[in-house]
Amino acid sequence: MTTVQAGRGPILAAARPSQGAPRWRPQPLLFASPAVLLVVGLLYAPFVWTAYLSFTSYDGLNPPQWTGLANYIGFFRDGILWVTVSNTLMWVAGTILLPVGLGLFVATVTYRSRWGTLLRLPFLIPYAVSGAGVAVVWGFVLQPHGALNEVLAFLHLPGGHASLLANRPVNTVVMIVASTWQQVGVNALLFLVGLQSIPEAPLEAARLDGADGWRLFRYITWPLLRPLTAVVVGLAIVASLKTFDVVWVLTQGGPGRSSETLAVTMYRDTFVANEYGTGSTVAVVLTVIAGIASVLYLRGQLSSRRTVEW
Amino acid sequence: MGSYTRLLLAAALAGALATAACGSSSNPSAAPTTVPTGKTGGETLSLYNDKGQWKQFFTDIGALSKTQVGSDLNPVGYTDENTYQAFIKASLRTKVKPDLFTWATGGELNSLASQHVLADTSALWKDAIGKGYLSQQLEPYYTVDGKQYCVPLNVAYWGMFYNKHVFAKYNLQPPKTWSDFTTILSTLKAGGVTPMYQTSTLFTFVWFEQLLAGSNPDVYNALSTGKAKYTDQAVVDTMKLWQSEEAAGYFTDPTVKDQPQALLEKGGDGGVAMVPFGTWFNTSMTAEGQKPGVDYGFFVIPNVNPALPKTSMVFETGPLCELASAPHLVDSLRVMNWWLTPDAQQKWAGSRDDVSANPKATISDPALQEVAAAAGSGQYNIVDRYFEAAPPPVLTAALDAFGAFMVKPSTYMDQLNTIQKAADQYWATNK
Numbered sequence: 001m002t003t004v005q006a007g008r009g010p011i012l013a014a015a016r017p018s019q020g021a022p023r024w025r026p027q028p029l030l031f032a033s034p035a036v037l038l039v040v041g042l043l044y045a046p047f048v049w050t051a052y053l054s055f056t057s058y059d060g061l062n063p064p065q066w067t068g069l070a071n072y073i074g075f076f077r078d079g080i081l082w083v084t085v086s087n088t089l090m091w092v093a094g095t096i097l098l099p100v101g102l103g104l105f106v107a108t109v110t111y112r113s114r115w116g117t118l119l120r121l122p123f124l125i126p127y128a129v130s131g132a133g134v135a136v137v138w139g140f141v142l143q144p145h146g147a148l149n150e151v152l153a154f155l156h157l158p159g160g161h162a163s164l165l166a167n168r169p170v171n172t173v174v175m176i177v178a179s180t181w182q183q184v185g186v187n188a189l190l191f192l193v194g195l196q197s198i199p200e201a202p203l204e205a206a207r208l209d210g211a212d213g214w215r216l217f218r219y220i221t222w223p224l225l226r227p228l229t230a231v232v233v234g235l236a237i238v239a240s241l242k243t244f245d246v247v248w249v250l251t252q253g254g255p256g257r258s259s260e261t262l263a264v265t266m267y268r269d270t271f272v273a274n275e276y277g278t279g280s281t282v283a284v285v286l287t288v289i290a291g292i293a294s295v296l297y298l299r300g301q302l303s304s305r306r307t308v309e310w
Numbered sequence: 311m312g313s314y315t316r317l318l319l320a321a322a323l324a325g326a327l328a329t330a331a332c333g334s335s336s337n338p339s340a341a342p343t344t345v346p347t348g349k350t351g352g353e354t355l356s357l358y359n360d361k362g363q364w365k366q367f368f369t370d371i372g373a374l375s376k377t378q379v380g381s382d383l384n385p386v387g388y389t390d391e392n393t394y395q396a397f398i399k400a401s402l403r404t405k406v407k408p409d410l411f412t413w414a415t416g417g418e419l420n421s422l423a424s425q426h427v428l429a430d431t432s433a434l435w436k437d438a439i440g441k442g443y444l445s446q447q448l449e450p451y452y453t454v455d456g457k458q459y460c461v462p463l464n465v466a467y468w469g470m471f472y473n474k475h476v477f478a479k480y481n482l483q484p485p486k487t488w489s490d491f492t493t494i495l496s497t498l499k500a501g502g503v504t505p506m507y508q509t510s511t512l513f514t515f516v517w518f519e520q521l522l523a524g525s526n527p528d529v530y531n532a533l534s535t536g537k538a539k540y541t542d543q544a545v546v547d548t549m550k551l552w553q554s555e556e557a558a559g560y561f562t563d564p565t566v567k568d569q570p571q572a573l574l575e576k577g578g579d580g581g582v583a584m585v586p587f588g589t590w591f592n593t594s595m596t597a598e599g600q601k602p603g604v605d606y607g608f609f610v611i612p613n614v615n616p617a618l619p620k621t622s623m624v625f626e627t628g629p630l631c632e633l634a635s636a637p638h639l640v641d642s643l644r645v646m647n648w649w650l651t652p653d654a655q656q657k658w659a660g661s662r663d664d665v666s667a668n669p670k671a672t673i674s675d676p677a678l679q680e681v682a683a684a685a686g687s688g689q690y691n692i693v694d695r696y697f698e699a700a701p702p703p704v705l706t707a708a709l710d711a712f713g714a715f716m717v718k719p720s721t722y723m724d725q726l727n728t729i730q731k732a733a734d735q736y737w738a739t740n741k
Contacts, residue, residue, distance in 0.1 A: 060399040061425050144563035145580065165565040166510075166717045255510035255564060256714020256725075271392040273706045 047287075053280035060276050071281040080257055080265070087172050088241060088261045094176035095183070095240035100232055102180065103187025104225075108217065110188070111195045120192070124185035131182070135249030138178035142250065165251050168258040175259065179246050187232055194228035195221070230301035234294055241290045262286045345437045349380035350641035355409035357630075358401075360394040362387030364593075367661050374657050379648040381641060383410070391512075402427055402633070409642045412463050413631045415451045416698030417705075422631070423454035429632040429639065431646065432458045438650045443668050445686065451627050451698075460629035461646050462667035466588035467681050468520070468624035468695065469610045471595065473577035473584070476503055477607075484609035488524070491612055494584075495560045503578040507585040510564035514712035515705075516586050517555075519696040522548045523622040524613040527693055530622075534699035536737035540730040549715070549722040551614065556719040564716035571598045574606060586611065588626055588695075589678050593662040602663065602675045610681060610690070623685060626695035627667065701740065707732035 054071055056064035075081065106123055110116040126134065141147040142164045153160030165171045198221065206220045222229075244263040247253060253260035253268060260268070262282060270279025357368055365387050372383030386408070388394035395418075401407050402425075413419060422428050435458040438444040444462070452458045472484070477494075480501055485491040498505040508517060522530045525548055532538035538545070555561070562573065562582055571594040573581040585591065592602060600606055613621050630649065632642045648654055652670040659666035665673055665682040673679040685692065693699075700708060711725035 059421070060396070061402070061421055061427075139567045143567035144565060146567075163563050163565055163717075166563065251565070252511055254710065254713045255717045257710050258714065258717070267392075271396050274395070274702065 050280045050283050053277055054284045056277045056280075058276040058280075059274050064277065067277065071278050072285075074278065075281050075285065080260070083168070083257065084260045084262050084265045087168070087259060088243070088263075090169060090172050091176060091240040091243045091261060092237055094173070095179070095236045095243075096233055098176060098180040099183035100187050100236050102184045103189075103232070104191050104229075106184060106188040107191035107195060108221070111192060120185070120188055123188055126182040127185045129182060131179075131245030132249050134178060134182045135175075135246045138175075138181070138246075139250055142174050142178070165259075166255060171251060171259045175246050175250055178250070179243070183236075187236075190228065190232050191225065194225045197228075198224045227302065230298060234298050234301070237293050237297060238290050241286065241293065262289075345433050345647055346640050346644045347647075348644070350638075350644050352380050353638060353641065354382045354384050355638060355642055355645060356386055357383045358386045358388070358394075358398065358408035358411040360388050360391050360412055362389035364662070367593075367658070370661050371654065371658050374654065375645055375648065378653065379645055381638075381645055383645070402635075407633055407635060407637055409632065409636050409638050410645065411631055411633075413460065413629050414698060415627055415629055416694070417700075417702045418698075419452070419459065419629060419631075420454055421702075423457075423459045427633055427635070428459040429634045429636065429643065430457050430459065431461055431632075431643070434458070434461060434643070434647050434650065437647070442670060443650045443652070443655075445667075445669060447692075448627060448667060451694075452629060460631035461650055463628045463630040464590060465625070465627045465665055465667045466590045467610075467665065467685055468516075468586070468588045468626070469608055469681065471574060471585045471587060471591055471606055471608050473574055473581070474603075474605060474607050476577040476583045479578065484607065485612050487616060488612045488614050495555070495558070498583050499559055501578070504562050504582045505560045505584055506562070507570045507573055507582045508561040508564050508716060509566065509570075510713035510716050512709065513587075514564075514709050514716065515696040515700075517552055517561075518548065518708075518712055519624055519693075520586060520611055521551055521614055523624060523691075523693045524611065524618075525551075525615045527618070527622045527691055530693055531699075533733075534694070534696075534701070536733065536741075540726045540733060545726060546723070549726060552715075553719040553722050556716065561716070564713065569594070571595050571600070575600055588624075589665050589681070590662075592664055592675060592678060596663045603677060608675075608677045608681065618691070620689070620691035622693055623690040624695050625685070625692045626698060701733075701736050703736045704729065704733045 053064060055066060055068060057067045057070075058064035106120060110119045113119060129137070139146075144163055146164075148164065149160055149162070152158070152162075162170075164174045202220055202224070203216070206216055211219060242263050243261045244267065247259055247261055247264050248267065251259045253264040263286060266279050266282040266286060268279075269275050269282055273279075354372075357372075359368065361368075365385050368383060368385035368387070372385070376382040388397070398408070398411055398413070413422065431452070435444065435449060435452065438461075439446055439449065448462060448465070449458065452460055452462070476498070477483070480497050480503075482494050482497060483490075485494055495505045506517075508514075519530065522533075522545060526544040529538045529542060529544040533540065533545070566573070570582075570585045570587065571591070574583075574585050574595070575581065575598055577583060589608070592608070595606055596602065602608075610621055610623060630646065632639070632646060636642050649658075650668060652668055655666040655668035655671035659668075659671050660674055663674055663678075665678050669686055673682060684690065696708075697705065708729045711728045715722055715725045
């Protein structure tokens with residue numbers, strides 16, 4: 001019987017500081033202070049300011065007026081809330097399903113392939129393009145009478161005359177597809193690193209035991225990839241919760257707020273409606289959701305020691 | 311706490327205080343109460359604007375400014391309105407301040423003026439009106455609490471740009487009545503041509519304001535003062551009319567990404583026959599290589615209600631402003647004063663093939679010249695563009711609601727209720 005231990009790797013088992021008697025020395029604080037000041041000034045201070053603004057009414061010109069929980073109550077009572085939350089959840093589910101799923105597929109299929117690098121290259125190139133650039137390119141594809149409509153019409157398939165960006169949930173789905181085009185490559189690359197880090201011994205042992213193809217992947221490769229999958233999925237969850245650029249460039253959250261995500265709502269409230277207070281409220285809520293989701297997910301995935309036996 | 315720690319904390323606190331002190335704006339110096347004459351000190355003035363695509367026009371007028379008044383202009387153009395507005399607001403609290411900047415009239419101008427951050431241009435207005443450089447009718451758009459702020463960057467009358475080749479093919483003439491107009495719509499549709507452009511992004515209000523101002527201008531005006539409701543019968547009837555036109559297929563898909571000038575140029579060949587926009591659209595058309603009077607024309611849209619005494623025409627004007635704390639306060643005022651002269655306006659309007667705020671400037675396009683002259687003579691019932699007329703929170707809700715309506719026209723009552731809800735909230739605290 002072979003036992004494969006996955007989970008905490010060498011990164012988490014980092015060397016601990018020596019246990020000698022603590023002695024107060026100012027030099028470390030001095031050396032650390034530039035970085036600490038930068039982090040406090042550029043990350044913590046803006047967040048505290050944003051959190052403060054979320055309890056105010058502020059238009060960017062007049063001084064902020066303290067309004068207590070009014071913005072939060074308004075946010076949770078807003079009729080558009082369920083649209084933006086459900087769109088955001090679609091992005092989370094879609095991002096895990098498509099860019100992460102396809103990334104794993106591409107990495108697995110091309111790993112050890114003779115032409116692997118060449119096959120992966122087309123998936124990697126779009127990652128060099130910014131999200132806004134991707135959206136502009138996909139605008140030509142998805143717009144009315146755009147490339148996709150033309151192809152579907154030419155092939156006499158349904159959707160040849162459909163307005164893909166007009167109605168929810170179709171507009172969100174096609175934007176997830178556009179985002180997938182960009183994201184698959186980098187996920188494939190991450191999974192490839194994971195595949196390369198799997199030791200040869202358990203794979204060989206499994207092959208000797210008769211495992212092959214799907215069974216080899218399902219019972220050996222996939223469990224051994226688990227730590228990396230946890231990180232990739234965790235990153236995907238956070239990134240998808242923050243989805244903004246593709247949506248903003250393609251639809252600006254419309255028509256009629258139908259494709260708005262929480263991040264787009266944050267931008268709209270702040271910079272379009274000039275209600276910095278309510279925009280800050282959305283920012284705080286989004287941060288809390290992303291934080292909770294990340295902690296819960298990563299804790300669940302990385303904290304336990306997993307074993308695979310056969 | 312060790313001495314080093316205290317030292318570090320003290321240094322950090324001092325740094326933070328110094329940063330805060332740098333960020334706070336100094337007291338704005340007062341603008342002169344008389345018109346500054348003579349030439350500037352020769353420094354180049356920054357002109358921040360939300361019209362990035364007009365860079366060449368700003369550069370050209372800057373060259374003339376240098377020759378005539380001593381200062382060149384350095385245009386810093388933005389193409390994203392939200393980013394631009396955020397920058398201007400942030401500039402009030404930082405040292406990076408524009409000498410001159412473009413803005414919007416209506417609620418946007420009021421919000422800056424009420425903060426006392428704009429330079430007073432009352433003296434410039436008085437002088438320019440006296441010389442006939444500006445119309446008295448324009449003054450209210452720039453007046454807050456009895457004082458004038460900014461000067462007109464541009465003025466625009468709204469009507470319909472149309473593809474002349476398409477109109478010729480279907481033997482159509484610019485309409486004189488609403489009935490003529492509906493005949494044009496149905497003829498084009500029957501010929502397989504999409505009659506009109508619409509978009510679900512930003513300019514979603516265009517057809518609403520046109521139909522309502524042409525049906526019931528009093529109600530249209532009353533909406534912007536809170537004296538009429540979006541659920542009033544006149545507004546509901548307007549939306550029903552718009553719905554019937556949507557159902558008839560008279561508009562482009564609202565999510566179309568192609569530029570309207572490109573669509574109008576295409577005309578019947580996968581484009582559109584008409585685009586309802588302000589006269590500034592002429593600049594976009596000529597930049598596209600289209601010739602006014604040959605490839606495209608412009609007509610005033612007839613009233614829906616033929617019983618109205620005058621044809622309603624939507625009007626907009628955009629300001630060129632200066633902060634009271636501008637780096638070159640007096641010289642920027644000198645340039646603004648020069649900006650209003652016929653020489654400057656001839657160059658500014660002429661290079662863009664657009665109308666001018668100065669009645670003494672002539673316009674190259676005869677169709678626009680005719681419209682501007684007729685508007686100036688009181689032939690039309692001028693109404694403010696919805697974008698400036700509606701209070702900002704109501705506008706934000708309305709732009710989204712009209713966009714949603716375009717996709718699902720049957721929801722017109724839901725959309726009106728949504729806008730009215732925003733209006734109720736606004737007027738509850740802004741009487």
